[in-house]
Amino acid sequence: KQEVTQIPAALSVPEGENLVLNCSFTDSAIYNLQWFRQDPGKGLTSLLLIQSSQREQTSGRLNASLDKSSGRSTLYIAASQPGDSATYLCAVRPGYGQNFVFGPGTRLSVLP
Amino acid sequence: SAVISQKPSRDICQRGTSLTIQCQVDSQVTMMFWYRQQPGQSLTLIATANQGSEATYESGFVIDKFPISRPNLTFSTLTVSNMSPEDSSIYLCSVEGTGNTGELFFGEGSRLTVL
Numbered sequence: 276k277q278e279v280t281q282i283p284a285a286l287s288v289p290e291g292e293n294l295v296l297n298c299s300f301t302d303s304a305i306y307n308l309q310w311f312r313q314d315p316g317k318g319l320t321s322l323l324l325i326q327s328s329q330r331e332q333t334s335g336r337l338n339a340s341l342d343k344s345s346g347r348s349t350l351y352i353a354a355s356q357p358g359d360s361a362t363y364l365c366a367v368r369p370g371y372g373q374n375f376v377f378g379p380g381t382r383l384s385v386l387p
Numbered sequence: 388s389a390v391i392s393q394k395p396s397r398d399i400c401q402r403g404t405s406l407t408i409q410c411q412v413d414s415q416v417t418m419m420f421w422y423r424q425q426p427g428q429s430l431t432l433i434a435t436a437n438q439g440s441e442a443t444y445e446s447g448f449v450i451d452k453f454p455i456s457r458p459n460l461t462f463s464t465l466t467v468s469n470m471s472p473e474d475s476s477i478y479l480c481s482v483e484g485t486g487n488t489g490e491l492f493f494g495e496g497s498r499l500t501v502l
Binding site for chain 2: 306307309311316317318319320321324326364366368371374375377378379380
């Protein structure tokens with residue numbers, strides 16, 4: 276059974292710093308992996324989707340990488356801003372037509 | 388992509404009552420997903436709703452407690468029945484976007500507090 280963990284659970288950084296959020300999954304056979312952002316009390320906003328055949332995806336200041344063999348994905352945020360403060364969740368789809376398995380999230384605070 | 392509207396965005400409910408959450412999508416989709424997010428927790432899938440058939444519930448969730456309707460390809464409702472304080476959560480509607488990428492999109496969520 277696929278399990279997803281995220282480290283650290285919480286992170287506080289000063290504005291302008293580059294940072295890395297980690298996502299680990301137990302079964303390397305995945306269909307895709309998706310990173311989301313969630314503001315307090317709100318829904319999830321899709322950030323990046325990485326298919327199993329891809330190594331990374333980029334959108335603006337965000338870069339997500341995928342290493343299936345080690346069961347890891349990282350979300351790199353460049354030049355962090357206070358507006359980046361949110362909880363970041365990663366989710367893994369084990370196979371085509373299967374449901375996503377969500378990690379617990381990393382709560383990020385970017386201090387001005 | 389997909390644009391999903393949920394109503395209500397938040398509500399405070401009394402113990403023993405029921406509340407229906409509505410989810411409207413801007414395009415026709417085969418499956419709609421309902422998730423629950425308890426305070427401080429990650430997301431748990433409640434059920435998958437297909438148009439024209441009974442919803443498929445995940446382990447630990449039953450139709451009597453969480454009845455779901457799916458009258459057409461752009462709309463679904465989730466009812467939380469006979470609520471207790473343990474039902475206080477964010478309830479989220481989700482769909483896969485068009486284009487066969489398997490990307491998941493979410494509504495803004497419905498934050499329920501049960502007193």
